[in-house]
Amino acid sequence: MLGVYWTAITVVCFSVAGVSGSKIIDGFEAVPHSRPYMAQLKITKGNQLYNCGAFLIRRNVLLTAAHCHGENIMAQLGGHNRDRNEASRQEIAVKKMIPHENYDRQNAKNDIMLLQLERNVRFTPEVKPISISSNCGNLWPGMHCSVAGWGRTFTGGTGSNVLREAEVTILDICQSEQLFNLTGRVICARGSGIKGACNGDSGGPLVCRNRWNDRVAVGIVSFRNTNQCEDPAREDVYTNVCMYWRWINRKFKTIAAE
Template structure:
């Protein structure tokens, strides 16, 4: 029986709990430096260990990521290509408030989406910019070729992570592909809130990028890296951003105005 894989990148392999693994780019390549200026690298403190996730900038004050990337404290790195170097383009910003979706379920991984309100507005430039959210009538459909990027592992057989941003293309699948593959035990695929991506006949498996990273289709973010199988076999599952557009706008509005969430 397949076991669920939450795609969190852990900097130290021995910290991986049983039954989980790291997000990775397999059969991909290094991205052109700063060609994805919306990408965010998240350093997360959880208990007595540090973990990392991906994310993406949707406004000057907010980064979007996966709810399972929450922790006691989060710091966001923007404008990075090589996370092991101090690049002039980089901006480190602490998270003021993490806002996971109020219906997020850590067993089913449904509603796996979280907004991060930053302590200060980001200084936008050629290396740091926003990515558009999907609008009405622009839901991604099966057969669409999208892309994922991240700083995760480069192989399912070892813990070698990439300091530079990697990227890969993969194809959106119909609901049946993930419904059959990811319902042998929780979490189970929900087509209303999730996107299925990754061709099981290709090496570009569905463990693309880090948890919380964006599934980009036609220049818009359509999905958020959520979960896959521990076998490393595609397809994998991404949170369907389109479904949560009203929630995203409402939470950003309330946070900016200081209203209760």
């Protein structure tokens, strides 16, 4: 057993977005450390520094979006307020980036990436993995879920100091090949009003509850269909995790063999 946390789910979901990062719009501050699987990525690319989200699925592996790549990545787990020196925070460098081999940055197809950490995290009340979905038959339009991150709270703003979250609802618009040509491989979701994601939240999880009321990561924040995070008509698009179950499993075996 490789220690990956798979689960088959019956869910209710949330929303996010951002090809160049995303943020939580019109959400609220999360209860500190109530989402212990959340990670913030500090990414260096040339002379640029930017942030993405990610989530812990194994002691030394994070899952995020392929567009959150860079030359160097530092992962922070166990934190809530970025401006405070929290004793619960663990900072670990990324040893290896493993993006999907067929990732297409033009249309965000296969926007998924594993990050192998330099060392194992220390499991604590503030740092724990989340299960990921292995069953694609348990999502449907109208289900309620959630998304969280430290991204911007309005278009053009700065990132949030604290982890914020928003509730969203699964949409059926992603089943339209005319819109995204990614049918089955992505999930669309939207919150009430303008709730959802924006720049800085990319790579974070779309989380739903299974029939045992446990949280399950079903999607990865990928992109949105508008540049304005406050647009109430926008759709936030997530990589559909269950479609990559076998790919993730193969990569786990490669990591374990190193």
